[in-house]
Each structure stands twice: as C-alpha cells, then as structure tokens.
Amino acid sequence: MNVVAPAAPLIELTDVRRRYGGGDQPEVEVLRGVSLSIHAGEFVAIVGASGSGKSTLMNLLGCLDRPTSGRYRFNGEDVAGFDADQLAWLRREAFGFVFQGYHLIAAESARENVEVPAIYAGLSRQDRAERATALLARLGLADKLENRPSQLSGGQQQRVSIARALMNGGRIILADEPTGALDTKSGTEVMALLNELADAGHTIVLITHDREVAAQARRVIEIRDGQIVADSGRREAGGQAQPAAVPSVHAAAGEGGVRRALWAELAEAARSAWRGMRMNRARTGLTLLGIVIGVASVIVMMGVGEGAKQRVVDQMGAMGTTIMYLGGAHVGSGGPPGEITDGDLEAIAALPEIGYVMPVIGDPTPVRQGNVERQVYVFAASEDMPAVHHWKVAQGRYYTEAEDRDLAALVVLGHKAHQQFFPDTPNPLGRILLIGNAPFEVVGVMAERGADSGAQNYDDMVFIPYQAGRARVYRVQTQPDYTVISAASVEQVQAAEKAMHALLLARHGREDFRIGNAAAKLQAEAQTRNTMTMMLGLIAAVSLVVGGIGVMNVMLMTVRERTREIGIRIATGARQRDILRQFLTEAVLVTLVGGLAGLAIGLAVGAVLIASGVPVIFSLTAMGGAFACSVATGLVFGYMPARRAAGLDPVVALASE
Incomplete structure (x- = not known):
C-alpha cells in the first residue's frame, strides 16, 4: 500500500516573536512564540480581541514586517534570507491584501486602484486596464469603473479592494477585518466573495475579532496576548478546486524578476505626478514661480552679459601703443560664436609682425588669506604680462614659462592686493593665498600702477599662471576670455592687424572673430562686464536655492500627505526604487515645467530688450545650462x-491618517 506524503506547508512559522521599542523606548512584545502552518488552498480565520497581536501576525505573514526572532518559511524558503526586492515580489505576486479601512488611493478611480499591483508587475497599460475592468465587472462594479473612492459605498470600496488583491492572481488573500467597517448586508456579500475565492483554490487568511465571521472559515485559529491558544485544524470544503500554485521566489528572481521598460515606469510616474500637480494648482504654481523667475533671469542676464562682453571685445583698445585684443564673434548668419584655439594662437605668434601673444582669463573670484576674504579680479595670463603691459615687479619675481607649463600654483600680488591681504607683512613672499578653492604661493608684488580712466584698478588684482588658472581656478573655461596681441613695433600695428585677420580668415573660413585695435583703454566696459558676471552668478545661485527650497518643501508636504498611499503601493508590490523613482519624477516634472516656462519668458523678455536697443546675444549654452x-x-x-x-x-505608513 502506497502512502502519500502530506504536502509541505505554504506558510510555516516557528517560534516567531515580534517586539517593538527598545533603547530609550519601553520594549513591548506583541507576538510571543507563534508557531503556525498554513497549506495552499486553506481558508483560515485568525480570531482574537483587539490588541491580541492578530494584525501584527498578518503584517508578518504578508511580508510588511519582519519577526524579531523565530523563523518564517514561505513555500519552503526562509523569508529571513530574502532581500527587499524579493519581499516586494512576494507582496506583488503571491499576496493580495484586503484591509478594514479599504486603503484605496483617493485620487485614483476604482479601475486605477485595481491596476496598481499590475503596474509594479510590469503589465502593459492596455492589459491591466482590461483585467481590472473584468475583475470589477465580476464583482458587480462594471458601472463604477471611473468612480473615485469617495463616490463609492463602503461595500463597493471593499469589493474594489478585493479586485485589487486579485489583480496579480491573488494566490494568497490576507484580509484584515474585511467586514469590520461594513453593514450586515455588505459584510455578508464580502464573506460570500471570500468563500468563492477559497472554493476556486485561493489561500485565504482572514483576520477578525468577530467569532461569527470567523466561523465561516474552514479553520479557526484563536490568538490571545500574542500566543495561539486554539486551532481547529485543517478542514477541506467539498468540491474545492486545486489550490493555486505559488512559484519559488528564487526561481522568479532567476528568471529576471520584474521585466519592465523604464520608459513605461517613468510614464506612469509622470501621469501620477501630473495629476497631483493639477489637484494642487495653487501650491504647484507658487513652486513654479521661483523656478520660472530664476531661469528667465539667468537667460536674460546671460544674453545682456554676452552682449556687453561682445561690445568690450569690439571696443577694447590697447593698454599701450602696440596692443590689440582678439576674441571670438558671432557671424552674421547666426550660430555660436567662433572659438580662438591654441592652434590659432600658435599660428599668430609665428607671424613676423607679432611680438607677444598672451591669452587671458579673468573674473572676480573669492580670494582668502587667514580671516580676510575678498572678491578679487584674478588675472590668469602667461609670463609675458609684465613685458606686454610695461609693468615692473616691485618685490620678488614673476613666474616663468616653465612654471606656467608645469601648472605651478604661484601668484603675484597687485600693489593694493598686497596691502589688503598682508597689511602687516612688508614682505609677503612665500605666504599662501586661497584662490577659489586652490592654494597659491606668493612669489612677487607688482609696482603701483593705478586705474586708467576710472576703470578697473590693476593694483587690486592678483596674477596667476595661465595654465594653472585653467586647471585650478577657471576649470570650465575652454578658451581664453580674450587674447592680448602685441605688435613687434609701433610701426607694424596696422600690418600686424591685417596679417592676423588674413590668417584667421584662412583658418576659420569665415569671420567669426573680432580684433580690437584702439589706443584708449576701455576699462569701464570691462568693469561693466565683470559686474554683470557677478550679478549672473548671484542670480543663478539665488534661483537654484529658491527653486530648490520650494521643490523640497512641496515634495516633503506631498510625502506627508500621501504617506498612506505610499504604504498602499508598498503593500501591493512596489519596490523602494519604484517609490524613489516616482517621487523623483514628480520633483523633476515640476522643475521641467518651470524650466520650459522660464525659457519662454526669458526669450520674450530678451526680444523686448533687443527691440529697445539693448545689446542682447542669446546663448544656446546659457539657455541649455x-x-x-x-x-x-x-x-x-x-x-x-x-x-x-x-x-x-x-506598517506605519498604512496606519497613518
């Protein structure tokens, strides 16, 4: 005679305990050594008074919580070894939750609520809509598909909750007081549905305090003070269908887990985010306002700044009788300005009419020494600067070509910069200045020069090697702000300009450069450009801070308001990265809309300024940035x-109000 071995339990708890608190909080033990086995296809009622631990037990069974000690085996596998994604897979594919409070997402329709588990299971939008519609029709809600929870009765909301539990198959239904908030008729209908599901082979675990409700199950387990005190044992109903199979968690993971297209996930998150933005129009609008103003201001000010910079390059004359200024320019047909490359400068330096070629980068930059910090114009150029500008070194020395080539962190002080940073140090050589975030050693002090025509005072500046400046201070610079070109002699200035023009035209194929050749020093325009640059930096910083604070504030409020929704999504199978992606998408969508609106407004304001005669050059780089x-x-x-x-x-999220 062959003896058939009994099937292994689907759910098996061994001496499971759950404690809360500890540390500076009082410790409370809710479950005290629970051992329990549930087989596939069983209809089990766990009955107990309020505070007996039955809801905590359901949370452990549904992998919403973990035991403090003991062992939980699901389908023969130890749940303690499952990672967060595998637990999410169990909640998504194996379990279906039915709660006393329904736990439906208020902003979603009945059909959309039912679809939630299928979203995280990777079902296409059309397939999940068809399945949700069929489930709701099966439960008598075919005419309530687009109704929101507030438009449904308690019994109808509970049926929506049951449909949601069945969306991904609902092999195991965990029902926590499913009739507790219903009238007698609705409660009877819900119990009839659960019995039908049990007859169809679903495993049902019913949590209740009502013994009459529990008596309708085929096995009743009584829990009291965190311990099982009675168990009626297994009892099969006649005509019950074959229990629904539950695949192995590890096998499912080995098959690739949840296979979903990223764009579909983002589209779903964006849909949810857009709905949230529309439901909170006033708050969203105020958040967008800061971003719109910031982006529009940056675009306009960058355009004005670029126009001012172009004017400076156009008008900038020599700081001596042989000096010209070279820079990129926009061509008449539009497009980005031309770039003056290192190869161009090498070719210019090889012309017989040229004496010096000195690329320059300069901008107001934070400079600190000890407790003294100032915004100083940091002039990055080659070792030729004293010779080009006929300027002597009063103390120490100027850096050399080899030091420039080796990116040496050296600095030469202007006369007033010496007094500002080292007022009590007659000889500052060897001392350290922090320029931006980089330390530079002082090797010299320039002689007093003064300002020309009320413009930038050269004595306030500090001077650093060109290559070190690019590497350590102006890292984003891909080309010099301008290049100082010195003719070989006063007599050759015009010839040098013509030769340089012809050379660059031949190399570039178009006139996307400008050569300034003026005797006067137009430092007023340069100072305007520097001031504008500082203003742009301030506007950009303020816009980012204001916009960022607004976004963070709105998102924190959103998380707080939607805490229960987050709990629902986790209970229906969302992984942590699904929740993270959804709320990040919402934050980015807000700033995306604000950025587009800011672009449009910035272009409109710039057009008005151009019509008013203000020189504005829109930069695609600035707009993109x-x-x-x-x-x-x-x-x-x-x-x-x-x-x-x-x-x-x-567990905490589901319990929130």
Whole structure:
C-alpha cells in the first residue's frame, strides 16, 4: 500500500516573536512564540480581541514586517534570507491584501486602484486596464469603473479592494477585518466573495475579532496576548478546486524578476505626478514661480552679459601703443560664436609682425588669506604680462614659462592686493593665498600702477599662471576670455592687424572673430562686464536655492500627505526604487515645467530688450545650462523627500491618517 506524503506547508512559522521599542523606548512584545502552518488552498480565520497581536501576525505573514526572532518559511524558503526586492515580489505576486479601512488611493478611480499591483508587475497599460475592468465587472462594479473612492459605498470600496488583491492572481488573500467597517448586508456579500475565492483554490487568511465571521472559515485559529491558544485544524470544503500554485521566489528572481521598460515606469510616474500637480494648482504654481523667475533671469542676464562682453571685445583698445585684443564673434548668419584655439594662437605668434601673444582669463573670484576674504579680479595670463603691459615687479619675481607649463600654483600680488591681504607683512613672499578653492604661493608684488580712466584698478588684482588658472581656478573655461596681441613695433600695428585677420580668415573660413585695435583703454566696459558676471552668478545661485527650497518643501508636504498611499503601493508590490523613482519624477516634472516656462519668458523678455536697443546675444549654452540647472534642481532637492518616501515603514505608513 502506497502512502502519500502530506504536502509541505505554504506558510510555516516557528517560534516567531515580534517586539517593538527598545533603547530609550519601553520594549513591548506583541507576538510571543507563534508557531503556525498554513497549506495552499486553506481558508483560515485568525480570531482574537483587539490588541491580541492578530494584525501584527498578518503584517508578518504578508511580508510588511519582519519577526524579531523565530523563523518564517514561505513555500519552503526562509523569508529571513530574502532581500527587499524579493519581499516586494512576494507582496506583488503571491499576496493580495484586503484591509478594514479599504486603503484605496483617493485620487485614483476604482479601475486605477485595481491596476496598481499590475503596474509594479510590469503589465502593459492596455492589459491591466482590461483585467481590472473584468475583475470589477465580476464583482458587480462594471458601472463604477471611473468612480473615485469617495463616490463609492463602503461595500463597493471593499469589493474594489478585493479586485485589487486579485489583480496579480491573488494566490494568497490576507484580509484584515474585511467586514469590520461594513453593514450586515455588505459584510455578508464580502464573506460570500471570500468563500468563492477559497472554493476556486485561493489561500485565504482572514483576520477578525468577530467569532461569527470567523466561523465561516474552514479553520479557526484563536490568538490571545500574542500566543495561539486554539486551532481547529485543517478542514477541506467539498468540491474545492486545486489550490493555486505559488512559484519559488528564487526561481522568479532567476528568471529576471520584474521585466519592465523604464520608459513605461517613468510614464506612469509622470501621469501620477501630473495629476497631483493639477489637484494642487495653487501650491504647484507658487513652486513654479521661483523656478520660472530664476531661469528667465539667468537667460536674460546671460544674453545682456554676452552682449556687453561682445561690445568690450569690439571696443577694447590697447593698454599701450602696440596692443590689440582678439576674441571670438558671432557671424552674421547666426550660430555660436567662433572659438580662438591654441592652434590659432600658435599660428599668430609665428607671424613676423607679432611680438607677444598672451591669452587671458579673468573674473572676480573669492580670494582668502587667514580671516580676510575678498572678491578679487584674478588675472590668469602667461609670463609675458609684465613685458606686454610695461609693468615692473616691485618685490620678488614673476613666474616663468616653465612654471606656467608645469601648472605651478604661484601668484603675484597687485600693489593694493598686497596691502589688503598682508597689511602687516612688508614682505609677503612665500605666504599662501586661497584662490577659489586652490592654494597659491606668493612669489612677487607688482609696482603701483593705478586705474586708467576710472576703470578697473590693476593694483587690486592678483596674477596667476595661465595654465594653472585653467586647471585650478577657471576649470570650465575652454578658451581664453580674450587674447592680448602685441605688435613687434609701433610701426607694424596696422600690418600686424591685417596679417592676423588674413590668417584667421584662412583658418576659420569665415569671420567669426573680432580684433580690437584702439589706443584708449576701455576699462569701464570691462568693469561693466565683470559686474554683470557677478550679478549672473548671484542670480543663478539665488534661483537654484529658491527653486530648490520650494521643490523640497512641496515634495516633503506631498510625502506627508500621501504617506498612506505610499504604504498602499508598498503593500501591493512596489519596490523602494519604484517609490524613489516616482517621487523623483514628480520633483523633476515640476522643475521641467518651470524650466520650459522660464525659457519662454526669458526669450520674450530678451526680444523686448533687443527691440529697445539693448545689446542682447542669446546663448544656446546659457539657455541649455539654465534649463539643465532647473531639472538638476528637481533631482538634487527632490532626492531627500523621495528617499524619505522610499524608506517609509509600510506598517506605519498604512496606519497613518
């Protein structure tokens, strides 16, 4: 005679305990050594008074919580060894939750609520809509598909909750007081549905305090003070279908887990985010306002600054009788300005009419020595600067070509810069200045020169090697701000300009450069450009900070308002990265809309300025940078709220109001 071995339990708990608190909080033990086995296809009722631990037990069974000690084996596998994604897979593919409070997402329709588990299972939008519609029709809600929870009765909401539990198959239904908030008729209908599901082979675990409700199950387990005190044992119903099979978690993971297209996930997150933005129009509008103003201001000011810079290059004359200034320019047909490359400068230096070729980068930069910090014009140029400008070194020396080539971190002080940073040190040689974030050693002090025509005072400047400046201070610079060209002699200035013009035209194929050749020093325009640059930096910083704070504030409020929704999504199978991606997408969508609006407004304001005679040159780089900054603001300032949402405890989230 052959003896058939009994099937292994689907769910098996061994001496499971769950404690809360500890540390500076009082420790409470809710479950005290629970051992329990549930086989596939069983209809089990766990009955107990309020506070007996039955809801905590359900949370452990549904992998919303973990035991403090003991062992939980699911389908023969130890749940303690499952990572967060595998637990999410179990909640998504094996379990279906039915709660006393329904736990439906208020902003979604009945059909959309039912679809939620399928979103995280990777089902296409059409397939999940068809399945959700069929489930709701099967439960008598065919005419309520687009109704929101507030438009449904308690019994109808509970049926929506059951449909959601069945969306991904619902092999195991965990029902926590499913009739507790219903009238007698609705409660009877819900119990009839659960019995039908049990007859169809679903495993049902019913949590209730009502013994009459529990008696309708085929096995009743009583729990009291965190311990099982009675178990009626297994009892099969006649005509029950074959229990629904539950695949192995590790096998599913080995098959690739959840296979979803990233664009589909982002589209779903964007849809949810857009709905949230529309439901909170006033708050969203105020958040967008800061981003719109910031982006538009950056675009306009960059355009004005570029126009001023172009005017400076056009008008800048020599700081001596042989000096010219060279820079890139926009061509008449539009497009980006030309670039003066290192190869161009080498070719110019080889012309017999040219004496010196000195590329320059210069901008106001924070300079600090000890407790003294000032915004100083940092002049990065080659070792030829004293010779080009006929300027002597009063103390120490100027840096050499070899030091420039080796990126030496050396600095030469202007006369007033010496007094400002080292007022009590007659000889500052060997001392250190922090320029931006880089330390530079003082090797010299320039003689007093003064300002020309009320413009930038050269004595306030500090001078650093060109290559070190590019590597250590002006890292984003791909070409010099301008290049100082000195003719070999006063008599050759005009010839040098013509030769340089012909050479660059031949190399570039178009006149995308400008050569300034004026005797006067137009430092007033240069000072305007520097002031404008400082203003642009301030506007960009303010726009990022204001916009970022606004986004963070809105997202933190959103997470707080939607804590229960987050718990629902986790309970229906969302992984932490799904929640993180959803809220990051919402933050980026806000800044994306704000960035686009800012671009449009900035272009409109710039057009008005151009019509008014203000020199404005729109820069595609500036517009792209401003827009990218707005999107980056969403990512940076939205990450903390999104991470907070992803890290919520599902049990706590579901219990929130």
